[in-house]
Amino acid sequence: MAVALAVTALSGAALAGENYSRKGADTCFQCHDDQATLAVFRTKHAVPGDSNSPFGHGQLQCEACHGPGGDHAGRVRRGRERPPIPAFGFNSTTAVEDQNAYCTNCHLGDTGFAWHGSTHDDNTVACADCHTIHAERDPVLSTSTQAEVCFDCHRQQRTQSMKPYAHPLRHGKMDCTSCHSPHGDTTERLLARSTVNGTCHDCHAEMRGPFLWEHAPVAEDCLSCHDPHGSNQPGMLSMRAPMLCQSCHSQAGHPSIPQDERGLPGDTPSALMLGQSCLNCHDQVHGSNHPSGSKLMR
Numbered sequence: 001m002a003v004a005l006a007v008t009a010l011s012g013a014a015l016a017g018e019n020y021s022r023k024g025a026d027t028c029f030q031c032h033d034d035q036a037t038l039a040v041f042r043t044k045h046a047v048p049g050d051s052n053s054p055f056g057h058g059q060l061q062c063e064a065c066h067g068p069g070g071d072h073a074g075r076v077r078r079g080r081e082r083p084p085i086p087a088f089g090f091n092s093t094t095a096v097e098d099q100n101a102y103c104t105n106c107h108l109g110d111t112g113f114a115w116h117g118s119t120h121d122d123n124t125v126a127c128a129d130c131h132t133i134h135a136e137r138d139p140v141l142s143t144s145t146q147a148e149v150c151f152d153c154h155r156q157q158r159t160q161s162m163k164p165y166a167h168p169l170r171h172g173k174m175d176c177t178s179c180h181s182p183h184g185d186t187t188e189r190l191l192a193r194s195t196v197n198g199t200c201h202d203c204h205a206e207m208r209g210p211f212l213w214e215h216a217p218v219a220e221d222c223l224s225c226h227d228p229h230g231s232n233q234p235g236m237l238s239m240r241a242p243m244l245c246q247s248c249h250s251q252a253g254h255p256s257i258p259q260d261e262r263g264l265p266g267d268t269p270s271a272l273m274l275g276q277s278c279l280n281c282h283d284q285v286h287g288s289n290h291p292s293g294s295k296l297m298r
């Protein structure tokens with residue numbers, strides 16, 4: 001068998017009870033020695049010196065993840081079907097709970113206390129729906145490829161991230177886990193921090209303040225004005241000004257008339273409607289530290 005690593009024989013203790021194959025991986029190689037399968041030997045799962053690894057001393061090797069394969073690997077009479085072995089992936093008929101149990105046997109600590117009962121767990125998402133094991137690089141673990149894995153299920157976020165103004169997710173320069181904890185968290189929407197604003201402040205610290213003159217919605221929730229996954233409006237705004245501002249502020253003080261009585265853009269009305277609109281004057285929309293910035297104008 002031309003395999004990169006010498007595999008240790010399974011210990012007798014591991015074989016007790018369930019019907020595991022006699023020779024571990026060597027049994028499986030009789031039929032599964034294609035490059036795709038062998039790629040697992042180029043990952044952290046195949047470190048013989050690591051006693052916690054599936055290929056560590058006394059571990060069950062392939063069957064640490066795939067479950068007991070003695071029947072599956074055994075001799076099959078002519079005309080009979082080969083008994084199945086627990087399988088992973090989107091087409092698997094193995095219950096997701098059972099698939100995940102093989103992984104959490106070793107990884108409960110890494111996925112954290114929050115996995116059980118998290119949105120993904122509740123919606124029977126399998127560890128293997130996000131993680132690729134038989135590959136030198138697991139795409140979900142690198143920033144440049146992660147979003148594509150998530151987009152497989154999250155089409156709406158894919159569409160949003162393709163909009164002209166978006167965080168650079170589609171370019172692989174930022175990942176979903178900049179803002180989300182995929183394994184679950186005590187927060188809403190699996191956010192990485194306990195609040196939306198706390199999550200944004202990780203990178204946009206300058207919006208945290210404190211400001212001498214705060215703009216109430218900014219301190220409360222960035223999403224009053226921004227779509228975090230992308231938008232058609234510059235600045236990733238959920239609406240353009242003046243509509244954005246007027247979704248909260250009355251028009252009474254600043255009537256939004258596009259033209260003056262001559263049919264031309266007048267001074268004040270045009271400033272209200274054109275270009276930066278309200279931001280022509282109120283350009284410190286996130287808050288002001290100027291002594292006379294109470295109207296967010298400086």
Ligand code: HEC
Nearest residue numbers: 021027028030031032062063066069072073082085086087
């Ligand atoms: C004697 C040949 C043979 C041996 C030995 C063998 N397999 Fe298989 N295995 C097969 C065949 C044939 C299939 C395809 C079965 C099918 O499509 O129904 C298969 C399918 C699989 C699948 C895919 C299951 C699925 O439903 O997609 C996995 C995983 C698997 N084997 C793992 C193992 C492991 C782990 C071992 C060692 C414990 C092993 N096999 C030993 C012949 C073998």
Ligand code: HEC
Nearest residue numbers: 025028032037045054061062065088089128131132133134
């Ligand atoms: C750390 C867990 C783990 C170990 C160890 C492992 N596998 Fe897998 N295997 C998986 C997962 C998860 C999949 C689903 C596809 C993927 O993630 O790459 C899979 C898929 C497969 C498939 C099906 C591929 C297909 O076409 O769908 C075969 C066959 C297989 N493994 C055989 C083996 C053999 C043989 C070994 C030992 C040399 C082994 N696996 C070791 C987790 C593991």
Ligand code: HEC
Nearest residue numbers: 044045050052053054059064065102103105106127128131
């Ligand atoms: C027998 C124990 C064992 C089993 C079963 C197991 N793993 Fe692992 N896994 C490990 C060890 C050990 C490492 C290496 C940890 C390290 O080096 O920090 C690891 C590493 C990983 C990593 C990080 C890989 C990297 O490149 O950083 C992921 C992701 C992972 N496992 C997912 C899974 C999934 C999904 C399953 C189930 C299909 C699974 N594991 C089954 C022991 C196991």
Ligand code: HEC
Nearest residue numbers: 100103104107110111115120125126127130140141177182
């Ligand atoms: C929704 C997708 C998703 C699911 C489902 C998922 N993971 Fe992960 N996992 C990730 C991502 C993304 C990372 C990288 C973590 C990061 O960037 O913060 C990761 C990281 C890991 C790591 C490496 C941790 C480290 O600190 O190096 C392990 C181990 C792991 N996952 C195991 C599992 C196991 C076991 C399950 C199932 C119980 C699982 N994952 C389910 C997406 C997922």
Ligand code: HEC
Nearest residue numbers: 119123125129130149150152153176177180182188189190
């Ligand atoms: C196999 C499909 C699948 C994959 C892959 C997947 N998810 Fe999910 N995710 C779901 C399902 C199902 C839900 C629950 C229903 C919904 O909100 O769409 C969900 C919900 C979420 C939620 C909302 C949580 C809440 O409490 O409302 C977030 C955030 C999320 N996923 C992030 C991610 C990230 C980040 C990745 C990639 C690392 C990812 N998902 C990969 C299926 C998936």
Ligand code: HEC
Nearest residue numbers: 147150151154157167169175176178179180189196228229
């Ligand atoms: C810049 C931070 C950020 C990034 C990056 C990000 N998200 Fe989100 N996401 C959020 C926030 C904030 C919410 C909460 C929205 C709310 O409460 O209305 C959210 C909500 C979600 C939801 C739940 C949507 C709903 O309407 O219930 C899903 C699913 C989701 N994100 C998936 C993803 C995926 C997949 C990626 C990567 C492609 C991603 N997110 C990247 C910040 C982010």
Ligand code: HEC
Nearest residue numbers: 165166167168178179199200202203222226228234235236
């Ligand atoms: C991991 C770091 C990170 C986090 C967390 C983050 N951002 Fe960003 N944000 C960026 C980067 C990088 C850019 C610049 C993108 C570019 O230049 O294309 C950006 C740009 C923006 C922009 C300007 C977009 C434009 O078109 O000018 C807005 C608005 C924004 N982020 C809002 C948010 C909000 C709201 C949150 C919290 C839900 C958040 N960000 C969380 C990194 C982050």
Ligand code: HEC
Nearest residue numbers: 197200201204207208217218221222223224225226235285
């Ligand atoms: C009241 C509406 C509103 C709220 C709430 C808001 N923003 Fe903004 N934000 C804007 C507007 C309007 C712009 C466009 C400014 C411009 O074009 O000069 C903008 C632009 C940005 C930009 C890109 C331009 C720059 O100044 O760097 C970032 C980043 C940003 N906001 C982050 C945030 C964060 C983080 C929060 C929450 C702490 C937040 N915003 C809350 C209205 C808001």
Ligand code: HEC
Nearest residue numbers: 215216217224241244245247248278279282285294295296
């Ligand atoms: C989600 C609702 C909301 C949105 C959207 C919003 N604001 Fe505000 N704004 C407020 C609240 C609440 C206050 C605080 C009012 C108070 O303290 O009396 C405020 C205060 C102000 C003030 C100071 C008013 C004063 O009397 O001192 C200005 C100026 C202002 N906003 C301009 C804007 C502009 C310009 C936009 C659009 C870019 C905008 N706001 C969008 C809710 C909003």
Ligand code: HEC
Nearest residue numbers: 242245246249253254256268271272277278280281282295
């Ligand atoms: C041409 C400059 C200019 C433009 C454009 C402008 N404002 Fe003002 N705004 C002002 C001035 C000056 C004040 C202060 C008036 C005062 O102190 O009596 C003010 C005051 C306010 C106040 C405080 C409440 C009040 O009536 O005194 C709010 C809220 C406000 N503006 C919202 C808006 C919104 C929303 C828009 C866009 C539709 C907008 N402004 C466009 C100059 C402007």
